[in-house]
Amino acid sequence: MLTDLQTRKLTRAFHLADMNHDGVLEKSDYEQYAAQMAHAFDVAADSAAYQMLNQKILGDWEMSRRMLSRDDDKITLQEFLALHDGVIHSPMFDAFVAGYVDSTLSMWRVIDPDGPANAANPFRFARFLKTFGVSQADADEAFRHLDKNGNGIMERAEMIAAQKEFFASNDPNAAGNWLLGAY
Ligand SMILES: [Ca+2]
Numbered sequence: 001m002l003t004d005l006q007t008r009k010l011t012r013a014f015h016l017a018d019m020n021h022d023g024v025l026e027k028s029d030y031e032q033y034a035a036q037m038a039h040a041f042d043v044a045a046d047s048a049a050y051q052m053l054n055q056k057i058l059g060d061w062e063m064s065r066r067m068l069s070r071d072d073d074k075i076t077l078q079e080f081l082a083l084h085d086g087v088i089h090s091p092m093f094d095a096f097v098a099g100y101v102d103s104t105l106s107m108w109r110v111i112d113p114d115g116p117a118n119a120a121n122p123f124r125f126a127r128f129l130k131t132f133g134v135s136q137a138d139a140d141e142a143f144r145h146l147d148k149n150g151n152g153i154m155e156r157a158e159m160i161a162a163q164k165e166f167f168a169s170n171d172p173n174a175a176g177n178w179l180l181g182a183y
Pocket residue numbers: 018019020021022023024025026029
């Protein structure tokens with residue numbers, strides 16, 4: 001079972017991913033997500049970086065669809081919550097989170113080649129959150145929480161800690177709750 005706080009955070013993640021706000025996740029949300037990510041990172045539509053980005057995000061859709069959508073090509077909030085409930089309580093949780101973070105880092109290396117190789121700086125993080133409509137002020141505040149050692153960079157280990165806390169923590173003061181901005 002998900003707790004109220006876990007449900008609240010995951011529901012926010014679902015609504016941010018539901019780009020066209022029709023209450024379900026579909027392929028078109030992922031297409032829009034790819035386009036908005038390209039826009040946020042100034043990736044040209046005819047570039048190799050755009051092609052990679054689009055392939056990765058549509059690959060994510062395909063994987064989610066196979067796991068979740070039960071033939072109707074739509075993912076409901078209930079299905080999304082049930083999947084994460086399963087993941088959070090699975091022995092594969094750590095591996096899932098590490099895989100998710102590494103896939104995000106490899107995407108950033110392609111669409112933001114001048115940024116850090118294995119981390120997020122505030123500029124990159126704000127661009128990433130802008131894709132989901134999160135404001136610069138919210139992104140800056142989130143970064144301050146997530147950069148736990150305060151060195152101005154969110155290293156891979158901090159990203160993994162944040163992602164784990166975002167999914168699983170029941171502590172209302174956990175830094176990782178801030179992963180997608182105010183929640
Ligand atoms: Ca939608």
